[in-house]
Amino acid sequence: MHYFIGDLGHFFIILSFVTSLISAFAYWKTINSPDETREPWRKNARVAFYTHLAAVLGVVVCLFVIIYQHYFEYHYAYSHSSRHLPGQYMVSCFWEGQEGSFLLWIFWQALIGIVLIHSQKKWEAPVMVVFSLVQAFLASMILGVVIPLLDIKLGSSPFILLRDAIDDPIFSLQPDFIPKDGSGLNPLLQNYWMVIHPPTLFLGFALTLVPFAFCIAGLWQKQYSEWIKPALPWTLLGAGILGLGILMGGYWAYETLNFGGYWNWDPVENAVYVPWLVMIASIHTMIIYKNNQTALKSSIILAIAVFVLILYSTFLTRSGILGDASVHSFTDLGLSGQLLIYLLFFTVAAIALAAWHWKHIPSSEKETEVYSREFWIFLGATILCFSGFHVIIPTSYPVINEMGSWFGLDLRLAVPGNQVEYYSRYQIWFGVLVALASGTAQFFWWRKIDKHNLVKELLYPVLISLVVFALIISLAKIYKPAYLVLTLAGVYLIVSNLKVLFTVSKVKKSLSGGAISHLGVGLMLIGIMFSAGYSSVVSLNNTGMLISKDLPTEFNRDNLLLFINETRVMAGYEIEYLGERVKPNGIRGYVSKNDIDLTFDPYQVIATKDIYYNNKKILNARDTFEINPENTFYEVELRKNGKVEAVLFPRVQINPAMGGFVASPDIERHVGRDLYTHVSLPMNREEEPEWSEMSEERIRINQEFFVNDYVAVLEEVVRIHEIDGYILDETDVAVKAKIKVKGERDEYFAEPIFLIREKSQVGRIASEINDLGVKITLLNIHPDTNDFSLGINTRQKDWVIIKAIEMPLINVLWLGTGVLMVGFTVAMVRRFKDFRKEV
Amino acid sequence: MKKSHIFALVAIAAAIGIIIGNTGDASTYVSFDQAYQMASTGNETQIHVVGDLKKDANGNIVGIEKSADKLSFSFILVDENQKEQKVYYNEPMPPDFTRSEKVVVIGSYQNNSFLASKILLKCPSKYQEEKINTSSL
Numbered sequence A: 001m002h003y004f005i006g007d008l009g010h011f012f013i014i015l016s017f018v019t020s021l022i023s024a025f026a027y028w029k030t031i032n033s034p035d036e037t038r039e040p041w042r043k044n045a046r047v048a049f050y051t052h053l054a055a056v057l058g059v060v061v062c063l064f065v066i067i068y069q070h071y072f073e074y075h076y077a078y079s080h081s082s083r084h085l086p087g088q089y090m091v092s093c094f095w096e097g098q099e100g101s102f103l104l105w106i107f108w109q110a111l112i113g114i115v116l117i118h119s120q121k122k123w124e125a126p127v128m129v130v131f132s133l134v135q136a137f138l139a140s141m142i143l144g145v146v147i148p149l150l151d152i153k154l155g156s157s158p159f160i161l162l163r164d165a166i167d168d169p170i171f172s173l174q175p176d177f178i179p180k181d182g183s184g185l186n187p188l189l190q191n192y193w194m195v196i197h198p199p200t201l202f203l204g205f206a207l208t209l210v211p212f213a214f215c216i217a218g219l220w221q222k223q224y225s226e227w228i229k230p231a232l233p234w235t236l237l238g239a240g241i242l243g244l245g246i247l248m249g250g251y252w253a254y255e256t257l258n259f260g261g262y263w264n265w266d267p268v269e270n271a272v273y274v275p276w277l278v279m280i281a282s283i284h285t286m287i288i289y290k291n292n293q294t295a296l297k298s299s300i301i302l303a304i305a306v307f308v309l310i311l312y313s314t315f316l317t318r319s320g321i322l323g324d325a326s327v328h329s330f331t332d333l334g335l336s337g338q339l340l341i342y343l344l345f346f347t348v349a350a351i352a353l354a355a356w357h358w359k360h361i362p363s364s365e366k367e368t369e370v371y372s373r374e375f376w377i378f379l380g381a382t383i384l385c386f387s388g389f390h391v392i393i394p395t396s397y398p399v400i401n402e403m404g405s406w407f408g409l410d411l412r413l414a415v416p417g418n419q420v421e422y423y424s425r426y427q428i429w430f431g432v433l434v435a436l437a438s439g440t441a442q443f444f445w446w447r448k449i450d451k452h453n454l455v456k457e458l459l460y461p462v463l464i465s466l467v468v469f470a471l472i473i474s475l476a477k478i479y480k481p482a483y484l485v486l487t488l489a490g491v492y493l494i495v496s497n498l499k500v501l502f503t504v505s506k507v508k509k510s511l512s513g514g515a516i517s518h519l520g521v522g523l524m525l526i527g528i529m530f531s532a533g534y535s536s537v538v539s540l541n542n543t544g545m546l547i548s549k550d551l552p553t554e555f556n557r558d559n560l561l562l563f564i565n566e567t568r569v570m571a572g573y574e575i576e577y578l579g580e581r582v583k584p585n586g587i588r589g590y591v592s593k594n595d596i597d598l599t600f601d602p603y604q605v606i607a608t609k610d611i612y613y614n615n616k617k618i619l620n621a622r623d624t625f626e627i628n629p630e631n632t633f634y635e636v637e638l639r640k641n642g643k644v645e646a647v648l649f650p651r652v653q654i655n656p657a658m659g660g661f662v663a664s665p666d667i668e669r670h671v672g673r674d675l676y677t678h679v680s681l682p683m684n685r686e687e688e689p690e691w692s693e694m695s696e697e698r699i700r701i702n703q704e705f706f707v708n709d710y711v712a713v714l715e716e717v718v719r720i721h722e723i724d725g726y727i728l729d730e731t732d733v734a735v736k737a738k739i740k741v742k743g744e745r746d747e748y749f750a751e752p753i754f755l756i757r758e759k760s761q762v763g764r765i766a767s768e769i770n771d772l773g774v775k776i777t778l779l780n781i782h783p784d785t786n787d788f789s790l791g792i793n794t795r796q797k798d799w800v801i802i803k804a805i806e807m808p809l810i811n812v813l814w815l816g817t818g819v820l821m822v823g824f825t826v827a828m829v830r831r832f833k834d835f836r837k838e839v
Numbered sequence B: 001m002k003k004s005h006i007f008a009l010v011a012i013a014a015a016i017g018i019i020i021g022n023t024g025d026a027s028t029y030v031s032f033d034q035a036y037q038m039a040s041t042g043n044e045t046q047i048h049v050v051g052d053l054k055k056d057a058n059g060n061i062v063g064i065e066k067s068a069d070k071l072s073f074s075f076i077l078v079d080e081n082q083k084e085q086k087v088y089y090n091e092p093m094p095p096d097f098t099r100s101e102k103v104v105v106i107g108s109y110q111n112n113s114f115l116a117s118k119i120l121l122k123c124p125s126k127y128q129e130e131k132i133n134t135s136s137l
Helices: A003-031 A035-068 A075-080 A087-096 A098-119 A124-141 A192-220 A228-256 A267-292 A296-318 A336-360 A373-395 A397-406 A419-446 A451-476 A481-507 A513-533 A810-838 B003-025 B032-040
Strands: A145-147 A152-154 A541-546 A554-557 A560-563 A567-570 A573-582 A596-598 A604-607 A611-613 A616-619 A624-626 A631-640 A643-648 A651-655 A660-664 A666-669 A673-682 A695-699 A704-707 A710-719 A733-742 A747-750 A753-757 A761-765 A767-769 A774-782 A787-794 A799-808 B047-053 B073-079 B084-089 B102-110 B113-122
Touching (some): A003 A035, A035 A098, A035 A124, A075 A098, A124 A336, A192 A228, A192 A296, A228 A810, A267 A296, A267 A373, A296 A336, A373 A397, A373 B003, A419 A513, A513 A799, A560 A573, A631 A673, A631 A799, A643 A673, A651 A673, A673 A810, A747 A767, A761 A774, B032 B047
Antiparallel strands (some): A145 A152, A541 A554, A560 A799, A567 A573, A596 A604, A604 A624, A611 A616, A673 A799, A695 A787, A733 A753, A753 A761, A767 A774, B073 B084, B102 B113
16 A cells, blocks of 8 residues: 555645645735835745645646556546556646646646746736636635534545445455456547547636636736737637637547547537637627727627636536536536636626726727628627627526526427537527628727728629639538538638738738638638538448337438448448458557467457558567557558558447447548548447357368358368377377368458267367358268268358448548647737837 | 627627527427327427336336348336336337336327337436446455
8 A cells, every 4th residue: 555645645735725725825915015015915925825836736747657557456546547558648647637637737727827937027926816726716716625513524625546446345355455457448448539639628627717717816906908918919828729629629539539520519529619719709898999999898798708708517417416418527526516606706706806996997988890801700709799699598598597496497408319419400500690790890900981982892702702613612522501501701811811821921921821811721621511411421321221110200310230241332442341450559550360379368369360551560479569559440441443442441349337338430541531430330349249060071181162152171180199288198189171161352261179088088179260150060071982961050140230420521631720720829829028128 | 780790680680590490390308198199289399298117016118029131129118107107119129228218209199109219218327337347345
């Protein structure tokens, strides 16, 4: 038992909690003290915050040591890791649990706090009061302390021992019991995206605190508008990182999950998407303010709203309230009360502070002109907020139901089964509006436009857009009205921003951030429209079968049953399933399960022959290599007119500790489209197959015969002296028959054994050819006629059920994402430079 | 009236429109009886029913039937009011289906059968795990 490391970690948690409170108090005193004591208080506050950072690092190191050293006496290591987990995924274990992800969040905010301390002289104290308070609330979530007398548990510590977390009888017998291995990391999270997606996302979360803290500081210090300048570059950075984190999550889902896309409108996704939209809106109102001193109140409202929405999303995903509504929220750690207080504290405090100062916030009496750029930007920001509003309502149904029940209402609201359609039906129009507003705003941004030159300015971009649009629809055959409009709006957004980009980059490159990001958005809209709107199921099985006599409707079936080595024709493809494969660790390629021998260690197998992959030798016969036994890959070949288009290896992970079966797709990437295939149902190897009754045949050497419709030939029968390494006695007689069976693609050998021990005991060892569903037994030897009796059993051939989807132009979405991130970077660099110039 | 007021009015109207649009299209959690009534009055909206799989006296799940080609299956779901209903699903049976504690079916009645367009499984995840694997002692 390693008690020390856990106690040390727990001590660091308490230290980080206490130091954040001290830091908040000391910064408070820095503001509200006579001048001569301010600097000492500031010094104290800084020491407290640095100690806080050190304590947070201490917690991180302790937890990591526990995971890395496999201290399974700790619940966190036991339930998130295992001995066979590759090193890079140990990092993922760290944030798989709620406690670890809180810790990641705390860690980022502590780092950002340090940066702010040294870059914001004037703002340091008020901003850090807010920062330290938020840190205290977050640290309290992992505190794991029971308040005496009240008997309230505060937070859930990651350093809890297994025996305290799980009530298992073994601990009453053996209190010091330590499991030999952990239950492992969820196989879905064993993916490189899960190493980088959570840190990026939580950095985004942490960055939303910066504009909020500046806004609160501004209100509090009566610097109602001055806060915008330092907050703007941070908001750009935050929106960029948060957006990147969200898209990484989408990409992970696309590669790993099997719902056939990158965005499922799941509550957990929506809960981050909405604050991101509002954050983008807040960037726009801040930019309006910087240009003509309007939209200050909107900027304040939005800066507060972003952070409150982040807290709300934290509450939704971690309190367990989503329950039935989401497939992948965190489990309830009993923190819901604490999370609610966290949410309410900052919501109420921020709103109260804003309301208190509202009258004093300067607002412009200027009437906004329709022909002004401010009008169009504000319109865009408003549309973004409404788009978020539309998503957050259904996402909140569980909360609304719960609140309804307080008033005796039984609402039972739920998002319909086709949630993707439910959301996208409206979101597509928000996309159109955003594209039109931001496409047009770009023209107003760079040139004074009035009624007279409006037509002139817009004529060419609109004409070019129409031509490009006409080209696209004639090629892509889009007929749905909503998709037509979205395509046109997206093209318009791209064309107008290309024009602006061209003009601006001639003048000053550093100002082109806006045009680049909007260009990215335009590309993303087009990519989303095609890949989601026009994805088609390749494995479509339109036999129009009745699902049951009771149901009158005919159904198309999206799944396809493939028997091994039998070609099916679907949607212009010839699809053939070639068998089960394993993947050697650290080697490019796959190995057929027919070509390996198992060992006692399930992670080590031996190649039975030289292994080739793509005509390259990857393993020699008798090589022992490491595999992950949880994973099976199903080789599926897709051909067009006999030419191989793609060989896919969709994966199935079997991990009983994780609830069984997890299928991940394999994606064949082309420039214009992706081909996406996943296993819907594999054969269950645990189940004993149903063999046919044995048929008996008398065969001579070199005689051809049929087994399960395959041509077979008995090549030889030889005497053997050992069986599987077991040396036989002199008196024993054993013979092995070698039977060659010609499969569709390969030749297989069955080698049944016939054995006579001590002259009377007869034993028969049958031989099975898995791929062909054949079992051959050497039943008897007839020396008088020189032939042999073979028993043949057959079963249904190996099969797999798959689903294959074609996604056109998905790469345009990823390209747009990249462009958007470049735009964010350019804009952010410019605003940070602005800020430094004037400080 | 100032333009900003018009803007605000339009915004409020849009917000109300969104709320009505959203809740109007929303599905609800109901029992099979309610779902049947809805379908018989011509209401074809998709609804959610939460239930357990039917089990015999020994706790074995009964009533699962797979189609010959394995591409679809049906099962018996017992809702909160203990009403049993045969549910058809046009997808292969998920391998962890029989391990699930609760099943949410989303779909509607067609004649006397319930056709699910989607099912959500509540599996005993590793988080609720109460037993420790001591076999590797």
